[in-house]
Amino acid sequence: MDTLTPRERSARMALVRSKDTKPELLVRRITHRAGYRFRLHRADLPGRPDLVFPAREKVIFVHGCFWHGHDCPRGNRLPKGNRPYWTTKLKHNRDRDLTQRAALAAAGWDVLVVWECETRDRAVLASRLCVFLETRQRRGEGERRKNLAPFKKGAKKAP
Secondary structure (H helix, E strand, O other), rough: OOOOOHHHHHHHHHHHOOOOOHHHHHHHHHHHOOOOOOEEEOOOOOOOOEEHHHHHOOOEEEEEEHHHHOOOOOOOOOOOOHHHHHHHHHHHHHHHHHHHHHHHHHHEEEEEEEEHHHHHHHHHHHHHHHHHHHHHHOOOOOOOOOOOHHHOOOOOOOO
């Protein structure tokens, strides 16, 4: 049973942010201080990645452990109330994340997912980010980014 009234629950859920979260801001600070420049939340890419490095054809997602179903202790717990709803919602989030990463990879983008729990050790995180951003893509020089027209705003989705 929920200990909050519906109005209090709604107010609390309204405080949950989808962008500019503390873990995301930390990742942005680390990459910027390391000299990397990026774009934020590009709507023309599947999943609106948190950080986009167009020249490198790389994107970074910063996921909250609970909301995206990470296998850490924080991500492995479910609210006690309304379990069927939360089970379905979190499974849908994980499935959507997989689909978006596959679409990005098919379009020629390298994808890195940084989990909220991984932001605690900043030195390890900074090293991981730099290695990801400096690693050359495995694709040949002739294989450039594929057409992203299906992901543009207003474009019809493929059947």
